[in-house]
Amino acid sequence: MAGHSRRGFLRNAALAGAGTAALGVGTSALGATPAVAADAGKGGKVGPWRPDPTALQFTLAVMPDTQFLYWGSQDSVNRTPQEESFRYIIDNSSDSNQNIVFMAHLGDLTQDADASSFQQVDKAFALLDAHGAAYSVVAGNHDVSGDDSRGDTPYLQTLGPQRFRRAKTFAGADPTGYNTAHIFQAAGRSWLVLALDWRTTDQGFAWANEVIKAHPKLPVILTAHDIVYSDYDDNVFPYESGDPENNAALSDYGKTIWDRLINENDQIFLTLNGHYWPSGRTTKKNAAGNDVHMHITNYQNRYFGGGGMIRLYHFDLARNTIDVETINPWILAQDPESRTELAAEHARISGPVDDFSIAIDFEKRFSGFIPVPVRPSRPAARELVRGTVAYWRFDGQGKPGSPLTAGQTIRDLSGTGNDLTVATVPGTAADALTWSADHHPDQPGHASLKFAGGRNPLHGTYLTTGAHAPLNEETFRSGYTVETFVMMPLDWDAGKNGWAAILSRRGSAEAAGKHGKNTDPGEPLVQLAISNNGREPQFNHYPLNNTYPTTNWGHGLVELKWWHLAVVNDGRRTRLYVESAPVVDNPNRESNGLTSLGLPWLVGGHEYAGEIDIVFHGNVGDIRIVNRPLATKEFLTAR
Template identity: 85%
Template structure:
């Protein structure tokens, strides 16, 4: 506060689903394009049943999802000179943080940052109570930081001894594993915590940092040149809207904060030229707000203010949870009050119930951030080198096609051009171009999945309505054509859809398929489409879901595996594994939900060729793939994930 103021659904209903979606695609180019599907799950929000637990502080430091807990101004809980002290709300929040830090917690809280104004009056008696509250964190080995606000101290960090420094100074952290040091004054501290398999630096700066303090902070950053930095301080940005109006009637929840006069100093003196700083957090002002600003390197810095001291019970120890999800490239933010959540719902007052969770757009939101891209300037992700083909020829490899060293990127493959089978089994591919197709419908590319062995791919520009494109096929006498894989198999490929992928024009195009229709193979019964090929690994028209539909040897109707929606412009590794009894589809090494448990032995064959990028229906090619296809391998046994083409 300013002093100044068992059988999955597709085996019982799969025919209708696949048939409906396929028919929708065949309706023509007028079919609507399904929007980009969201990756991952929604965040696991705070659970009242968990928040009273206290246990050992053991965050999972390797999980790609972790949480930074933030606690803003708690000053109204500590006004010792007025005999007004209540540690209960803050201690309940501390119990929640401790209880949700373990390996089994969905939150996986790794660190807690307090944003200053621990007390209202800076009185020693107030800090005695603050000391007792934070002792709960100390007793459980919790990792945290604190900083001084204007209600805790006066002047800048050269002020000397204070009740704050005696209670919450660097001596408090001397046994903490995350403590990385303090400046000469003791008012500015640095902390390094481990999360998502890397180290993160958090700076906790005094509410008024002097030149020596800024120089120290700059030195700490330079001493840790590859660490992303979160800057915490008391005063940096303030909200530029009236909290009696916004966000209910007007305003932009993603751009409603402004640098304060002192905040401009912090920006100019420290943030702007230090690209490692990607997120800043402050309290002091209210209501909450956020904005972004471009630093000298042209990268975004996210500037957030969080403060609830003007709410019920002075905020009641409210905490802001920053759920970092490096798999989804998102920070999901929620604001909760563990003290209220710990109360039985029937015992909460109406006002308390309204403050158990704060869910407005400035309190509960997501921040998209490509962590690898944002950190590339100081901690680039090492590019995995290409691996020789011989390394990928695992036992049982029957075909291995890759596209490096055969053509200049951007140039076209000619009709009848050959792509060799690197397994040496004689399953070479030959280009087939449909009549009326542009000369550049199939081109070499150096684009690739980051874990793909070959740093190359093929770009297909195909579709239907009108039918056009080029695809590849094994020869009429290729050994692979007759394989039935009774003992199991693994099929792997890499795929990428462009932004102009369209459900009507491109839905149901196969990445890999086998010629020969179900009816010609004598297949019939539920879920059977007599014209479809006996095997197809395709991308559906329903949100770009990968689907493996195949007719096994042991039955007359198909087994169908479905994956989730795949976003465009990203490379995806797909693997189909059959252990001789069951078939499993994997996306990026993870099994999909719709993997049927029905017995599925081998693959039906009519002795006809395999198609890469082509799909036939009722004996004729009816669509060509649109997008990129990378390394593709077929093995006559089930592989484990550590044998996939993506394996380290």
């Protein structure tokens, strides 16, 4: 039988992969010939094991079935590929681009479970031990038979709990020794790896549940030899058809693990197993409604039995992504010109089931057991830094969802008299401007204003300073800082909402006598706006020293995410910042001050040729204007 039929038979009989050790010493279920000796890799000196436990980027190395390298009863043993992978893992622990913090082996370390095979496995793993590398192992069906009540075996003698007694990451084992727990440090937190036996009994599952219960705030990665299998034929997919993101399913034993351990333990977010081939993955919702990513990785059917191939899970908590790649360090260590054609093909595996990315909002995914700390609101007085000429915030003034009405006042907390008054475009709905509890997580005031404005037809409610507000006359010759927070909703539309201003100064360029390159005679003298198609923040202003504008452009801002925007001028140059990071398009031309015609400022409103032409659509949080340049550490987001 071939393809699905063969794998289906083996899977249903719990004898998948290349058979079981129970078939007899030295016997392969598929009649495969084990690998023979091959060219050595680079060998040589190995660097220190020195991962960075605080970096937000780190790597988990995963090594699946290496059984064909260890068939001692047939006098066929080759440690070289696996040892080269171990050297790579150790060397790249101290590489900031890799930062490998842990290695998980997924079982089937040997083909025959023979003591002679495990003697060689012991020598290979001694390389990891000698350098203090952090790792875990599980028993596969070629390493043991029966369940975790089997008693002593060459596997247990070689890779049982006694091997990890001095390991800093070892967190314990169950009474049988076949189920172990490991805790590694990465991204400033602890992560728990559960390494479960080929077949776990009731006591094993009870132990695993207790370990998780004893570490209630640790994300858990579950490793076992058998959890999910690939449900496609490797002769067809992924080259001709199929979904690379959902091509695996729970095996019969995997269903047991799901029911007994995974489903009710929300801390388990990733499972890894070997045993079956080809590689695949799927995502299931647990009882809490959260994703559990379930992956199979196995290359024993590849050239040289996989040759100690490893999969690298590159966690990036800054980007909320896990980037996955599959490489063969043993082949990569060989001189490219000396590699055989087969070796060259297997130096990297780049198909969609072996080289991919997973989007995970780690903070949100872990929030059920690691509550997201809410930064408390800060008193307004604390944000009134020297030179503050206006500070508007929207907390404690109205019930969320209730509207603001025309003529209503929002006080300027700087005390300089730049209060805002609500103004409405005729014909606008009563709820076009409402109080909101939404806010940027680092915003001092835990509230915002929700604008529901736009054009075609013109509608909306905005705010304006008074006719005699001191801010109207301010020209900021010595520099300035303008800060605010903004969020666009999903229904934001380029045609209806593009170029709406968060903050603008009335008075047209033409009325102020401005002219020259890039000058639009009808546009306002100052505007912090969101462009059309790209939702890019733009600060367009007419300085005192030029008759034409200076324009700062940011990158596209996604909807439903809060953004902090800041504009800083030091008296000579103007810089736009998004989330305290300077944007690429900050012109170097000299830009001193802001031209004024003594007219009011608008929040959420924009005029053209002296008339309101669009009102903002989205939420606006705290706004602060200071008459001097601030450093990023002085921004409203400063911790």
